[in-house]
Amino acid sequence: MGKQVVKNDYPKRNWVLGLTGGIGSGKTAISNIFEELGITIVDADIIAREVVQPNSIGLNAIIAHFGNDILHPNGTLNRLKLRAKIFTNSDEKKWLNTLLHPLIREKILCDLNLATSPYVVLVAPLLFENNLDKYCNHTLLIDVPTAVQIERTVKRDNTTGEQVKSIIASQMPREDKRQKSDDILNNDQKLTQVRAELVELHKNYLQYALKNTTKL
Known part of the structure; x- marks a missing residue:
């Protein structure tokens, strides 16, 4: 089965x-x-990248927490630097997950319910x-x-x-x-x-x- x-905030x-x-x-x-x-495909990995695009709530919070050196010169998130900061630091990893997981989940639920395929x-x-x-x-x-x-x-x-x-x-x-x-x-x-x-x-x-x- x-x-x-x-149940969630979106009607099923x-x-x-x-x-x-x-x-x-x-x-x-x-x-x-x-x-x-x-x-229709809703890809959690793609959404995880979308919620940290430039000027997003997610990226602005990451910059405020880690500083501007977490960015590439073009203003996008340097994922390698971010990964290095949280890889051996469980507190930083927890902070990041607490920030991003709700944003990712909200976007996933929205996209799932906006899909028009069978x-x-x-x-x-x-x-x-x-x-x-x-x-x-x-x-x-x-x-x-x-x-x-x-x-x-x-x-x-x-x-x-x-x-x-x-x-x-x-x-x-x-x-x-x-x-x-x-x-x-x-x-x-x-x-x-x-x-x-x-x-x-x-x-x-x-x-x-x-x-x-x-x-x-």
Whole structure:
């Protein structure tokens, strides 16, 4: 059974699919297929960048807290500097999360309810870790073996295997995500097979969304 969406400040209008997966699992490729099928995508990572754009409430607060040296010369946030400041300082990390999480959540909820497609997909790497699944009717895990995560990410980000392993270790264990998810899509196979399986899931989600709409 899918998740029951909790009450929030926005009236519930849309059936929401939460899409998640570990680093290197291929969430972007899958969300692109959903877009091709006419489904609106709300990406938590993109929103996290939007809430710290120049002149935003989020960035102004960060500047007031850390100073102007947290910026690039063009006035945008220097994420590497920010990451360095909070990486080994739990108090600073807590302060930043307290600032940004409500801003991100507010924008996510707004965008989910403004979507006009038959249902809407919320893409969030930390869907379960940040309790964003409570805003979803159903969840889909994009799953690949850990070795594939490491191989893909090293190639994509030009980083080291040890760095990728560290990121994976900081996220919810793969098996825990598998247990929490309503559906699991194996993304370690040919793209044609992945697409075919996703299209079948899409047909199911259209039916789920239709049933949800008729109950409103």
